[in-house]
Amino acid sequence: xxxxxxxxxxxxxxxxxxxxxxxxxxxxxxxxxxxxxxxxxxxxxxxxxxxxxxxxxxxxxxxxxxxxxxxxxxxxxxxxxxxxxxxxxxxxxxxxxxxxxxxxxxxxxxxxxxxxxxxxxxxxxxxxxxxxxxxxxxxxxxxxxxxxxxxxxxxx
Numbered sequence: 494x495x496x497x498x499x500x501x502x503x504x505x506x507x508x509x510x511x512x513x514x515x516x517x518x519x520x521x522x523x524x525x526x527x528x529x530x531x532x533x534x535x536x537x538x539x540x541x542x543x544x545x546x547x548x549x550x551x552x553x554x555x556x557x558x559x560x561x562x563x564x565x566x567x568x569x570x571x572x573x574x575x576x577x578x579x580x581x582x583x584x585x586x587x588x589x590x591x592x593x594x595x596x597x598x599x600x601x602x603x604x605x606x607x608x609x610x611x612x613x614x615x616x617x618x619x620x621x622x623x624x625x626x627x628x629x630x631x632x633x634x635x636x637x638x639x640x641x642x643x644x645x646x647x648x649x
Contacts, residue, residue, distance in 0.1 A: 510535050521608070561588065566605045570619055578626045582636065586645045594636060594643040596623035 501513065508516075511530040563581045565573060581599060585592055592598065597620070601607045605616075627643050630636045636643040 562599075562603050564603065565623065566600050566603060566616075566619070570622060573619065573622055573626070575626050575629060578623065579630065579635065582630070582645055586648070590645060592645075593639060594627065594645065596620040596627070599623065 498513070502508065509530070509532050511527045511532075515524065515528045562584045563577050565577060565581060568577075578599075582594065585594065585602075589602075592602075597607050600616070600620075600623075606612045627636065631638055631643060635646050637646055
């Protein structure tokens, strides 16, 4: 396998390992975190395996979105409210200010299996409630409707 990688790198020396992985695996959805990662960062992560101190330092660079954003998919539907969605939007404003917000994009961002139709069929009420909350926030001027979703309004 390493010989094959070396051969590909000789033919296309500008490709990084993350790009090769993306080309080889052809994921269903884009994964810019893998495509754009620098080879040095991959090497650092690989070298950190087995060394808890190094793994800890490496992991501090990246925090999964499900740990950053409020868990709008794991809480009970009656606990889903405007304040929680507003908190979610504030977190997005800092991390991904150009993200188009839809109930599904919010769910996907925190790891919901939105490609699983069976799972999604059980989320109709949650999606409807999220849409209602987003419409309320739009009426309040906090977000702005765009083609397919909502854009976060500029800070007041």
